[in-house]
Amino acid sequence: MYYFRWLLGFLHLLVWGSIILVHAIPPPDPVQCNRTICTLSNSYGAWGDRKDCSVKSVVYPTTEEELRSAVAHANKNKLKVKVVSQFSHTIPKLACPSSLGHHDSLLISTAKYDSSIEIDSVNLAVTADAGVALRDVIDKVEEAGLSLAAAPYWEGVSVAGMISTGAHGSSWWGKGGAVHDHVIGLSMIVPGNESEGYAKVKQIAAQDQLLNAAKVSLGILGVISKVKLSLERGFKRSITYNFTNDSSIENNFMEHGKKYEFGDITWYPSKHTAVYRYDSRVPMETPGDGINDFLGFQSNEILISKSVRASGKIFLGLIAHS
Numbered sequence: 023m024y025y026f027r028w029l030l031g032f033l034h035l036l037v038w039g040s041i042i043l044v045h046a047i048p049p050p051d052p053v054q055c056n057r058t059i060c061t062l063s064n065s066y067g068a069w070g071d072r073k074d075c076s077v078k079s080v081v082y083p084t085t086e087e088e089l090r091s092a093v094a095h096a097n098k099n100k101l102k103v104k105v106v107s108q109f110s111h112t113i114p115k116l117a118c119p120s121s122l123g124h125h126d127s128l129l130i131s132t133a134k135y136d137s138s139i140e141i142d143s144v145n146l147a148v149t150a151d152a153g154v155a156l157r158d159v160i161d162k163v164e165e166a167g168l169s170l171a172a173a174p175y176w177e178g179v180s181v182a183g184m185i186s187t188g189a190h191g192s193s194w195w196g197k198g199g200a201v202h203d204h205v206i207g208l209s210m211i212v213p214g215n216e217s218e219g220y221a222k223v224k225q226i227a228a229q230d231q232l233l234n235a236a237k238v239s240l241g242i243l244g245v246i247s248k249v250k251l252s253l254e255r256g257f258k259r260s261i262t263y264n265f266t267n268d269s270s271i272e273n274n275f276m277e278h279g280k281k282y283e284f285g286d287i288t289w290y291p292s293k294h295t296a297v298y299r300y301d302s303r304v305p306m307e308t309p310g311d312g313i314n315d316f317l318g319f320q321s322n323e324i325l326i327s328k329s330v331r332a333s334g335k336i337f338l339g340l341i342a343h344s
């Protein structure tokens with residue numbers, strides 16, 4: 023009986039203890055509005071100038087026509103307009119319509135414009151709505167037995183936000199590791215005159231010279247509506263990290279880039295350490311768990327982040343006083 027009570031007590035502690043200890047917080051919506059004004063934040067919580075980005079109003083189109091109407095409304099009423107994704111992982115403040123104040127400004131969020139992902143298996147291409155998350159594109163493409171040739175290290179991006187900022191992984195092979203170099207078409211909404219309804223959808227094809235300017239345009243040439251990316255037959259990647267001395271990094275990096283299709287090197291000069299990533303494509307049948315367990319982008323206990331920051335401040339304080 024005594025042991026039974028003890029066991030029950032232990033189980034209670036385990037269940038309630040876990041509920042109290044495991045407390046995950048999803049990132050807040052980057053756009054917060056009160057009755058009079060909206061504020062756009064990036065995921066870091068601060069813009070470079072340390073000032074808020076205030077906007078008069080925000081719209082959430084769900085279709086290409088609603089997106090076109092939003093641009094037309096801004097053009098007709100001479101509003102300053104910018105676009106942001108559901109993630110707002112941007113570092114520069116270019117997603118903010120105006121730094122001078124919220125009057126006459128409109129923010130277009132693509133958070134709800136994320137329903138369409140069309141795969142063309144014959145021509146090895148995928149076309150997605152601007153606001154679709156990279157993870158969703160990858161899942162759909164892989165379901166069809168195909169793969170994106172390039173992707174950033176981090177999946178918390180929208181397709182339009184990703185190409186607009188030139189987001190990249192690592193590769194010297196083929197067209198390289200920058201995702202925009204694999205873009206083969208775009209739809210962009212640009213201002214129009216009155217007879218065009220104040221905004222129009224411009225299709226920009228692979229051979230069009232405009233594509234080079236439009237794809238990495240930081241949201242300042244127009245609003246990207248759809249992105250078409252080239253695909254390859256499905257493949258897996260095999261990744262091994264080699265932590266080693268950095269003594270001949272300058273002699274090794276060219277050879278490393280040539281040898282491993284997605285290879286990279288993380289350099290820790292103060293530790294005299296270089297981490298060589300041996301990263302190559304392998305056939306789909308290759309066994310593996312398909313998990314990238316790189317610690318950098320995994321969720322952490324808030325307590326750990328706080329203590330790392332606090333120890334950094336103490337360290338800086340000690341340097342300042344020594």
Ligand SMILES: Cc1cc2nc3c(=O)[nH]c(=O)nc-3n(C[C@H](O)[C@H](O)[C@H](O)COP(=O)(O)OP(=O)(O)OC[C@H]3O[C@@H](n4cnc5c(N)ncnc54)[C@H](O)[C@@H]3O)c2cc1C
Pocket residue numbers: 065104105106107108109110111112113116117132152153174175176178179180181182183184186187188189190191239240241242244245246247319
């Ligand atoms: C933890 C972390 C890891 C990262 N890792 C990498 C990495 O490995 N490689 C890398 O290259 N980058 C990396 N980045 C940077 C990231 O790729 C960029 O910040 C990317 O722009 C974020 O995409 P987003 O969808 O959040 O875009 P947003 O932040 O919403 O927008 C970015 C820019 O694109 C514009 N934009 C957005 N949507 C549209 C649209 N529909 N039409 C026109 N313009 C538009 C915006 O106005 C803004 O100027 C990382 C960022 C974080 C936070």
